[in-house]
Amino acid sequence: MDFGIFLEQTRRGTGQADAFLEMFELVDAAEAWGLDIVPEDPSEYSGSLTALYTPEGHNADRLRQVILDNFDMSLGTGLGKLAGKVFRIGHLGAFNDLMLAGTLCGVEMGLKIAGIPHRPGGVAAALESLAASAIGSEALLSSEAARGVGAPQAERDLRGVGAPGPINVR
Numbered sequence: 359m360d361f362g363i364f365l366e367q368t369r370r371g372t373g374q375a376d377a378f379l380e381m382f383e384l385v386d387a388a389e390a391w392g393l394d395i396v397p398e399d400p401s402e403y404s405g406s407l408t409a410l411y412t413p414e415g416h417n418a419d420r421l422r423q424v425i426l427d428n429f430d431m432s433l434g435t436g437l438g439k440l441a442g443k444v445f446r447i448g449h450l451g452a453f454n455d456l457m458l459a460g461t462l463c464g465v466e467m468g469l470k471i472a473g474i475p476h477r478p479g480g481v482a483a484a485l486e487s488l489a490a491s492a493i494g495s496e497a498l499l500s501s502e503a504a505r506g507v508g509a510p511q512a513e514r515d516l517r518g519v520g521a522p523g524p525i526n527v528r
Contacts, residue, residue: 384408384447386487387462387480391469396444406450409436410465411443416474418445425468431461455488 385403388395388410396409412418422433422445434446447461462481469476 383458383484383487384410384449384462387465387484390483391466391476391478391480393476396440407434407446407448409434409440409444409446412445413475416472417442421445421468421472421474424472425464428468428471429464431464433465455492459485459488 385395394411412421418436419442425431425433434448436442436444462484466481
């Protein structure tokens with residue numbers, strides 16, 4: 359994807375950028391829980407999938423089963439060398455903020471039920487980030503609307519925004 363298009367989608371909150379931005383809320387949750395993320399290098403994060411390590415001595419597949427049994431929510435398993443060490447959260451396609459919040463609630467409750475050491479507050483951290491993003495998007499859209507950005511040319515001309523000269527409206 360062209361980076362300019364990505365930035366525009368990020369700024370407007372549309373397209374593939376949404377899936378990528380959801381990953382940042384997952385990172386906020388994981389950091390609050392004290393869980394490590396795969397991969398360790400943020401430049402390699404995925405816009406479609408986030409994997410989290412369970413602490414040493416705790417089986418990620420057992421956590422996945424606890425979450426499935428209690429909340430009817432299926433998480434992905436670790437593959438290869440990561441089997442039993444990580445669980446995966448998919449966030450591609452029609453996956454909105456409320457779905458992300460619900461998923462993180464299921465994970466946080468599952469961590470507690472399974473007796474996996476973690477700090478509470480991952481859901482709260484993600485919700486703070488989601489709210490800040492929404493507030494920022496609303497402010498940006500309001501600012502753009504006032505300037506006529508995104509409005510059809512005729513509408514901008516009537517407001518005098520982007521018009522070649524003064525407009526007389528009677």
